[in-house]
Every structure is written in structure tokens, then in C-alpha cells.
Amino acid sequence: MLSLLIRRYWKRNSFFGERGFTPSSLLPSAKAVDMFRTKATNSNAQELVEIIKLYTKSVLPLSSKLSNLLKIEKLSDWRSLKAPIKDDFSDNDLSYYFHGSGCCITSSTMVVDFEFDLDCSIGGFDAWRIWSFINNNENIASSFPHFNSIRIVEEYFASLIQSGLIIQKCTKSLYWEKVSIEEL
Numbered sequence: 103m104l105s106l107l108i109r110r111y112w113k114r115n116s117f118f119g120e121r122g123f124t125p126s127s128l129l130p131s132a133k134a135v136d137m138f139r140t141k142a143t144n145s146n147a148q149e150l151v152e153i154i155k156l157y158t159k160s161v162l163p164l165s166s167k168l169s170n171l172l173k174i175e176k177l178s179d180w181r182s183l184k185a186p187i188k189d190d191f192s193d194n195d196l197s198y199y200f201h202g203s204g205c206c207i208t209s210s211t212m213v214v215d216f217e218f219d220l221d222c223s224i225g226g227f228d229a230w231r232i233w234s235f236i237n238n239n240e241n242i243a244s245s246f247p248h249f250n251s252i253r254i255v256e257e258y259f260a261s262l263i264q265s266g267l268i269i270q271k272c273t274k275s276l277y278w279e280k281v282s283i284e285e286l
Contacts (some may be wrong), residue, residue: 149246150232150258151267152217154279157235158225161214164207166226168198177205178222213238219276226276229259 104238116237169177172185173193185265188199198207204217215234219226236242249255259277268277 114277146248146254147258147261147265147267148264149248150255150280153232153236153242153246153249153267154227157214157227158230160212160235161216161225163208164196164206164212164214165216167194167196168205168207171196176222177224178203178207178218211241217276220272223271226271226278228275228277229256232259238265 118128122277124275159230165177169175171191172180174183174185185200188197190197195209196207204215206213206215213235215231215238216224217226217228217231218224230252233249233252236246237256244251249258259268263277267280269280270276271278
């Protein structure tokens with residue numbers, strides 16, 4: 103009923119209505135909408151790739167710094183070497199806590215949470231870790247406001263898997279940038 107009233111008003115009171123245009127004739131075609139959605143999807147997928155690159159570029163130096171502070175060659179050996187489960191190196195602007203098969207490292211500028219892969223490597227990611235990275239770092243969240251929910255991250259993460267831009271190396275849960283794998 104409301105749409106009928108709007109159409110009548112449009113025809114009587116609109117410059118466009120006088121010339122035979124209707125609100126629906128001014129809308130973009132389905133093809134144009136599909137092209138826009140494809141471009142938006144590609145753009146959002148590219149943004150997620152940028153976020154993943156920021157994540158991996160943040161994890162490696164912070165984990166290396168922590169490794170040096172703890173004097174542990176491989177952080178994944180933290181249990182067997184009896185490293186503290188958490189600590190605060192305020193002089194070095196770093197705090198951390200180990201959890202399960204991973205670690206969360208916090209500095210004054212960045213928070214990263216990562217898992218050790220089956221081969222004990224660092225730098226793999228999943229949708230939740232990328233969401234956590236966005237959510238825990240205000241500068242990342244404000245730079246990429248579209249990724250404001252885990253559902254959106256999961257949706258575009260799945261499209262990156264499908265397109266082959268991210269791949270699994272040795273587990274069913276962690277992914278790696280395809281370029282990073284090929285460099286190994």
C-alpha cells in the first residue's frame with residue numbers, strides 16, 4: 103500500500119513523474135547491481151588480504167622480540183624450557199601470555215594472538231585470529247571499518263580460500279598467504 107502511495111505522489115509531484123519516469127525506471131539494472139557487488143566483493147577481499155599482510159608482518163617481529171627476551175630459540179618450546187606462562191617486559195614495551203598452542207603478545211602499538219602450527223612455525227592464521235587482530239587494534243579497526251563483525255571476516259576469508267590466495271600448509275585450521283608458502 104505504501105509503495106502505491108509513493109508511486110502516485112511521485113507521478114503527480116515529481117519532475118521525473120511528468121516525463122514518464124517511475125522510481126523503478128531510475129534504479130540501476132540487475133546487471134549493474136551485480137557488477138557493483140562483484141567490485142565491492144573484490145575490494146573487500148583485497149582489504150582482507152591487506153589485513154592478513156599486516157597481521158603476518160606484526161606477528162613475526164613481535165614473536166622474535168619475545169623469543170629474544172625469553173632467550174628461547176623456538177617459542178613453541180616454552181613449556182619444555184619452563185618459561186613463565188605470562189610476563190610483562192615493561193622496559194621493552196612487551197607483555198605476553200601463552201595459551202594452548204599459541205601466544206598473545208601486546209606492545210604499546212599492537213596486539214597479536216597466534217598459534218604454533220604443527221611444525222612449530224609462527225605466522226599462520228585463521229578467520230578468528232584475523233578478527234581478533236582487527237578487534238584488538240583500534241588503528242586497524244578504524245582503517246578497515248567494513249570488517250566490523252566476525253561473520254564478515256569469515257565470509258571474505260572463505261572467498262580467499264576458494265580463490266587460492268590463502269592455503270593450508272600442514273593443519274586443517276591455520277592458513278598462510280600463498281606467496282609466503284612459495285617463498286619457503
